[in-house]
Amino acid sequence: MNYHPVIIAGGGISGLYCAWRLALSGQKVVVLEASSDRWGGRIETEDLDGFIAEWGPMRFEPTLQPRFDKLCRDLGVKLTEFSGPEGEEVNAPTYDLPAEEMGLNSLQLLKRGIMLILGQDPEDQAWIDAQTEADYQRMRKHAQLNGQPLWSMGFWNAMSAEGALSHLALTKLRDTGTFYHMIPENLNAIEWIIWWLRALKTVGQQLASVDGGTAKLTESLMAKLRGLSNVTLAGGHMLTSFKQIAMGQPRLELDVHTKNGNIQLQTDRLILALPRMPLVKLASCLPEHVSSQLDAVNGFPMLKLFFVTDSPWWDYSQRPQQYASCLPTREIHYFRRPQGQDKDGHGMVLLYMDRPSTEFWKHYVMEADKHDRAEIDQNVKIVDAFSLFVARDVKRLVDIKRSGLKLTDQAQHMFEEKSLEDTRDFIKNSIVTYGIRDWARAPYGAANHGWQPGVRSWKVMDVFKAFDFGSGAKNIHIVGEAYSDYQGFVEGALNTSELALATIRTN
Template sequence: MTEQDIVIAGGGIAGLYCARRLADAGHRVLILEAASDRWGGRIETEDLDGFIAEMGPMRFEPTLQPRFASLCAELGVGLVPFSGPSADATVAPDEELPPEEQGLNSLQLLQRGIMLIMGRAQDDQAWIDSLTEDDYMRLRKHAQLHGQPLWAMGFWNALSAQGILSHRALVKLRDTGTFYHMIPENLNAIEWIIWWLRALKTVGRELASIEGGSARLTEEMLSGLRRHPNVTLAGGHTLLGFRPVGLGSTTLLLDVRTQSGVTQLRAERLVLALPRLPLVKLASCLPRHIEEQLDSVNGFPMLKVFLVSNAPWWDYDQPPQQHAHCMPTREVHYFRRPREDDRDGHGMVLLYMDRPSTEFWRHYVTDTQRHDRAEVDQNARIVDAFALFIARDVKRALEATAAQAEADAAAGDPIINLTDQARRMFEHMSLEEAAAHVRQSIITYGIRDWARAPYGAANHGWQPGVRSWKVMEAFKAFDFGSGARNVHIVGEAYSDYQGFIEGSLNSAEMALRTIPFPGERGGVLPDAEGGLTNIA
């Protein structure tokens, strides 16, 4: 038997953050991570021909996410600008839409629907900008539509309610929106409205990515933890189950699989820093009232594809999302090195998607059992499919008549910004030749499907009918009848800021504030921001 003070299961950002805070307070901490050679959970940065390929999270809202911004500052991690939510200038038929919905792109339709649900004018940006986290909590608990609490409704249902959006508008939004609206998932209406009210803030559109890649956050945290005398990092260790040592005991007995077999640990406290899928596998170990709430969130099956070309056909000023509707994806991002630094002339394309586009690309993942990291250069059929989509798009644009091109531009649907060299070359190629050229230019590529084990989702959202604040209160600390409240669930999944690291940090802080200092009965760990968030 090995005696432990606090065991943390999960070496993602929530687990590492808890270890850092607890160890600094004087606790002895053991972190169990199932992967033997990779930490950081869903944070994953790959190097593709010198380009930073963010297989996991890649954009953040530092001005709206104070814990994330503070952690980056503490670790000396810099931030650089990233593109915010936008809509492709897709021209979809408007004739059958009501007059008030005509002429709006998908993002404008989404904002219109949200503001109508909230009883505000569509252009009331001042109200959006004035909202605080306390306001969001009040909305969670009290906002209604036609007398029904919004937490009890699905987002799709709310958008379809009388006086909100027509179904044809929702079809346009679903099919042409180059951003995550999650209508197919039909999430908790008020939670997803809050997600978008944050994103629609004037300051919220100032997104950033981590300089040098998001993995720097993991690397800096690990560097500090490895030097900390109170921390033990155990890679290749999977928590299989846990239970009290005896009836009414506060000590927990943990079953742990290692590379050499199964062992047992005793711990006085357990922090479960895990996504929903691994938690479900431990459901039988949890108290009934906790187990029953594991399905209060839904996981998103997001997927990313990166491709690097040694002969980019797009110019340096190519905006994101342009012509995303021409292939199965939700977003398209084009990267070139700064013109003054671009010696090799290479470029990278990112396809970023939710359902239904994930169903097209997921079949190109080769390891269907355990997709625990990105697959790089594993299945050339990815390149074949991508090349044909690009060739069709480019040839369509080049073969358009001058009148068609002028009409498209006037309607806000300009052709892709081809380089002069690419334009001259593609003009004389057949569709097959253009596809072959694009295919031969791809020198490396990668794919990451977050719907697969061991994570089961890229991020999570609250289900309709769930009062999120009550679940968070229950998960932050509970026990098996001993009164010790020495088990905690933390992470992005069951948080007030899902889809971002901020949610992981917020839920971690909620749990940490229930943990006493070592050797003390009264005082608990102070909030990292110097204040308490009341969700009761």
């Protein structure tokens, strides 16, 4: 049998981080990654005609995410300010709201509801700014609404059934809010309140992106690991099952699928740094008190589309979100290189969405069974659909003499002369490259996660950080963003990794 002291299943950020930390402490480590040629998990950056296309995470808050910030500094990865442009105000119908809610936009209504649930003055921004991670941990365990623990109810149940907001205010949130409101998922009330309390802070907010693309994190970690003699990086190796070799003994036997057939490995310590979907496939290998908790989280099916055109129809001053409702998308962003650097005159459009928009675009994915990376220039029907939606929008605006989009003078005159069909063909022919990434597909099953109502997250995290089959060795660990206290971010993956690493150091 092929024995290795520590085996990590999964080559995403949590798996690579655990490998690096353990290797630096002198441990011999093998990392198994199912993909034969891609590392980094949900971190995926592509060059599209000179534009950086972030298919996974793209904006971070280093001040509020200290482990992420420290990892970047340790790796020598530079951060640059993320100057996300402000979106246009959404044109929404008038809602007959109560006086105390009248005039508030969706974000202000959401903030009001959260503060009322917590028994705070809705205008007390200083209270929000003063909250710490220790405060959030106390909220998780003890915050209540009318005598019921907030962890036991859904966020939207707390916002509505208990009367924090009026029905019409919730309707406005549904109609005009971003996908961060997660109405279809109805997440664990206290966990989603904590998510928003972090986001609503006015102190410590420092939006940043990784200079050169988020994949720099993966590349830097891989370079570190390749320089260590006690690390083996095994691409094209997928863990299919594992078991205890003998009752009461800590050693584990792993079945691993490779392109050359199946192999068996043995280890004294197994770290499962896997997305929820492949982790669920291993449920029968896990102790029942662990496998029963795998459904403690919901996954969010997010999707991204990028289109690069050699004839941008929008001006440099174009803000995002303008007429996003005219396409099946939640967000739309427009990119052009700064004036003076824009030698080729190209531009890029990003569509970023959750349900129900994902239900339209997901049918354009070609590799339905193995969508493990963005599909670039594979299905021209994506361009056909996008071009028609855009053509309808710009023609309507030009014909009614209302330039809602910041069209260039050239585009304005050209679209006035062209028919709808000619406009569609022009936009279609201007697309030089495009791509799609549907995170709901295997092997990931979701872009990120949130705790379900009724789940005591801190107890699940405590179990997952270290467990065994009864030997007392506590030699199996589950790490990653899904089952963390900072879901949806690299910070959560690092936090769960540190929980596991702390138990490894002590036993």
